Amino acid sequence: xxxxxxxxxxxxxxxxxxxxxxxxxxxxxxxxxxxxxxxxxxxxxxxxxxxxxxxxxxxxxxxxxxxxxxxxxxxxxxxxxxxxxxxxxxxxxxxxxxxxxxxxxxxxxxxxxxxxxxxxxxxxxxxxxxxxxxxxxxxxxxxxxxxxxxxxxxxxxxxxxxxxxxxxxxxxxxxxxxxxxxxxxxxxxxxxxxxxxxxxxxxxxxxxxxxxxxxxxxxxxxxxxxxxxxxxxxxxxxxxxxxxxxxxxxxxxxxxxxxxxxxxxxxxxxxxxxxxxxxxxxxxxxxxxxxxxxxxxxxxxxxxxxxxxx
Amino acid sequence: xxxxxxxxxxxxxxxxxxxxxxxxxxxxxxxxxxxxxxxxxxxxxxxxxxxxxxxxxxxxxxxxxxxxxxxxxxxxxxxxxxxxxxxxxxxxxxxxxxxxxxxxxxxxxxxxxxxxxxxxxxxxxxxxxxxxxxxxxxxxxxxxxxxxxxxxxxxxxxxxxxxxxxxxxxxxxxxxxxxxxxxxxxxxxxxxxxxxxxxxxxxxxxxxxxxxxxxxxxxxxxxxxxxxxxxxxxxxxxxxxxxxxxxxxxxxxxxxxxxxxxxxxxxxxxxxxxxxxxxxxxxxxxxxxxxxxxxxx
Numbered sequence: 001x002x003x004x005x006x007x008x009x010x011x012x013x014x015x016x017x018x019x020x021x022x023x024x025x026x027x028x029x030x031x032x033x034x035x036x037x038x039x040x041x042x043x044x045x046x047x048x049x050x051x052x053x054x055x056x057x058x059x060x061x062x063x064x065x066x067x068x069x070x071x072x073x074x075x076x077x078x079x080x081x082x083x084x085x086x087x088x089x090x091x092x093x094x095x096x097x098x099x100x101x102x103x104x105x106x107x108x109x110x111x112x113x114x115x116x117x118x119x120x121x122x123x124x125x126x127x128x129x130x131x132x133x134x135x136x137x138x139x140x141x142x143x144x145x146x147x148x149x150x151x152x153x154x155x156x157x158x159x160x161x162x163x164x165x166x167x168x169x170x171x172x173x174x175x176x177x178x179x180x181x182x183x184x185x186x187x188x189x190x191x192x193x194x195x196x197x198x199x200x201x202x203x204x205x206x207x208x209x210x211x212x213x214x215x216x217x218x219x220x221x222x223x224x225x226x227x228x229x230x231x232x233x234x235x236x237x238x239x240x241x242x243x244x245x246x247x248x249x250x251x252x253x254x255x256x257x258x259x260x261x262x263x264x265x266x267x268x269x270x271x272x273x274x275x276x277x278x279x280x281x282x283x284x285x286x287x288x289x290x291x292x293x294x295x296x297x298x299x300x301x302x303x304x305x306x307x308x309x310x
Numbered sequence: 311x312x313x314x315x316x317x318x319x320x321x322x323x324x325x326x327x328x329x330x331x332x333x334x335x336x337x338x339x340x341x342x343x344x345x346x347x348x349x350x351x352x353x354x355x356x357x358x359x360x361x362x363x364x365x366x367x368x369x370x371x372x373x374x375x376x377x378x379x380x381x382x383x384x385x386x387x388x389x390x391x392x393x394x395x396x397x398x399x400x401x402x403x404x405x406x407x408x409x410x411x412x413x414x415x416x417x418x419x420x421x422x423x424x425x426x427x428x429x430x431x432x433x434x435x436x437x438x439x440x441x442x443x444x445x446x447x448x449x450x451x452x453x454x455x456x457x458x459x460x461x462x463x464x465x466x467x468x469x470x471x472x473x474x475x476x477x478x479x480x481x482x483x484x485x486x487x488x489x490x491x492x493x494x495x496x497x498x499x500x501x502x503x504x505x506x507x508x509x510x511x512x513x514x515x516x517x518x519x520x521x522x523x524x525x526x527x528x529x530x531x532x533x534x535x536x537x538x539x540x541x542x543x544x545x546x547x548x549x550x551x552x553x554x555x556x557x558x559x560x561x562x563x564x565x566x567x568x569x570x571x572x573x574x575x576x577x578x579x580x581x582x583x584x585x586x587x588x589x590x591x592x593x594x595x596x597x598x599x600x601x602x603x604x605x606x607x
Contacts, residue, residue, distance in 0.1 A: 056409050111543075113346070121533075254410075286415075290411060294398070
């Protein structure tokens, strides 16, 4: 009875479950879990920013949209390879995050949250109206299947595996980051900023770097989303996506390694199984994460780990 | 196009006044609690939507519907503080928790309004009782005069409250230094709930005078939050005159940009301006209350 769950066994379990799910589950379940993988990628990045560095972005839906449009536009109109388009989307999004983050993250307080909220509104609004570039409300249809080194991901199941491979890789990367020198600096500044600064943490640079990284995570997920649906459209990334991401983080457990992963699987599964209650989904998500903040401040993962340690 | 300029300016001023009123609400909550109220714009939406529901669906007379709509919004503001903020406050939650919580509130409220009242834009008649005024080539409608009149009244009353009443001074003291205020015997928690009530009141008043001009909708709150916040930043958090000035600047820029830059992109241009303002002057260019301290605001 001395066995305690640890990260290594958790990751092995995650890989095994992710690998066998398509063998057992229906096509619908595979689609839902592929979507959960996409949200998990964004949530893991967002968790590094909010859970560890203590800064909030309400604009990661916009970063997802940027990744999706970069992939859609570059592959469909200019015949780029999906991998090159994805890399370009990630780099471009990272650059935009740098431009936004640099002035705003110098200031104390939650200006980043407000400016990214505005960014989200701008990007979605412009993307649906700038018809020449984004295809307007019709979006960009016919995004080709993802291909890399001769492998073509032309079915939902293949895309599912691709998404989860990338999600798990980025998840493991977040473990490395949190455990690195940079991660320790990050946690220090999230816990007590003046103390961290006094100990020599380059507060502003750390925050900007983590903001860029989390934006790149979101752009990668957006690119994969475009290939998964063979379609890019800004309306898929409206504010409701951001609300789902917030709920995933808070319910899963913000500032815990496993929180975003668990939250994404749980909440995306819920959101896709609401059936006739789909109309209430945002209300449900809002109540869920408001309630979680009050009654489950460390989220499901935080609560479970506390109980297990007793 | 240039002959349109006076009309555009007047429109900008009328809309800007509403952003300014809302910006004062932002400042009041921010100063007493250090929280950026992401649900501030929802108060504007609630004021308009609840009043229109009382007027059109419950068949109240207009003055009664207005009073009811404002009162209900203030009650909601107090409930938000009680249910969502105070438990976090007592637990000593980290500052980002409030941002998440108020974003949750800003998610739940519009969805409730959408389900219970309407998913369509709502409006109610102008207040009446004011004759339109002809200013050169511009006609100021009765409702526009109401907006400007209410703004002036709000500013005068609030300045009187903060500078000349004990309660107002206590709130100002809490804003300047929460801990010292508590040592001086000011009940800080009561100041917090009062700040939410005042913010809700201001938002609702803004929403009520504004709705007859262009109607309102369940999802209008987020735009009001963004614009009110921008005005508050420009005006310096908690600086009443600054907030109104910030609102007017934003309103006029918005009105001019929609006319001269692009009407297709509408709000995107306004948010773009907001964006640039925040990028260039993240701390605003008027002095915030915290620096004004003993001076009258």
